[in-house]
Amino acid sequence: MPHPNDPTAPSIRIAAELRRRIESGELRPGDRVPSTRAITAEWGVAMATATKVLTALREAGLVRAVRGIGTVVADPPGRADRPGRPRPRAETIAVPPVHPPRTDAELTRERVVSAAVAIADERGLAAVSMRQIAAELGVAAMTLYRHVPGKEDLLAAMADNVFAEQPIPSHERVGWRARLESSARLQWQMYRGHPWLAQVMSMTRPLPTVRGMAHVEWAMAEFTGLSPQVMIHIAVTILNYVRGTAVNIAAEFEAERATGISSDEWMQAQDETMDLILRSGHFPLYTAALSDPGVELNLDSLFDFGLDRLLDGIALLIPPTG
Secondary structure, three states: OOOOOOOOOHHHHHHHHHHHHHHOOOOOOOOEOOOHHHHHHHHOOOHHHHHHHHHHHHHOOOEEEEOOOEEEEOOOOOHHHOOOOOOOOHHHOOOOOOOOOOOOOOOOHHHHHHHHHHHHHHHOHHHOOHHHHHHHHOOOHHHHHHOOOOHHHHHHHHHHHHHHHOOOOOOOOOOHHHHHHHHHHHHHHHHHHOOOHHHHOOOOOOOOOHHHHHHHHHHOOOOOOOOHHHHHHHHHHHHHHHHHHHHHHHHHHHHHHHHOOOHHHHHHHOHHHHHHHHOOOOOHHHHHHHHOOOOOOOHHHHHHHHHHHHHHHHHOOOOOOO
């Protein structure tokens, strides 16, 4: 693993690329810079790395946070002193909307839902409102109700939109276990890409999402010798397991937004206290596990381990063949 100050470290390389875009004028003062979600999507890095990138750019004075907008390119030093070039106030910075302004006639349900998903991805589910969506699309808020009757309908459509990003695999027979595992991993990718989704999905008050139901239907397609009741319980148990683990992704996303501190940074801040606890000798199993360099403990490793054990248990329900 590269040292944090190693120029080959992902956060250093990404920050250097964004600095290049700013200094070349590709990103100009007032322009929004890629959000943490956009950085993770473009470079395939973790949220913690993306957070370090934006922190490095802020510390270098290249970007600044603007309430209600996000992180934008800062004015170059001395710009405010140049005649005729006053430093713009945060509330007057012109930032392009997520979508080009539309007339009421051009507005569609798909555009409304896509804008809502983009807002939730960048700022969290709490930021999604008819007023904010309308501002992003450049239309009056009341026009949105022609396409989405209310918040519950919008949330269901947003979830359906996310499921549409992960097409159901081919219908070739691969075996019930491989099919269930593929279904679970597809869902995990959705939650990784859209942390807010875990707050929308519910086991007690499920939203009617056609594409989500299609995923569950596909997951059950290779069971043989099981009753419909057992099959649906298996499929929904997998759904619930993935969603239950993904709740931690949503919590971490909101914690990073609220504090600006990544989970890695938070853990590092606890190192000294944890070391004192382990040196007490009262926790030999913890000490052995955490001292082993081969031990990997994170959300992905927990997800993988739990999914394998869950599938092992389901295998006991499958009637023997032959």
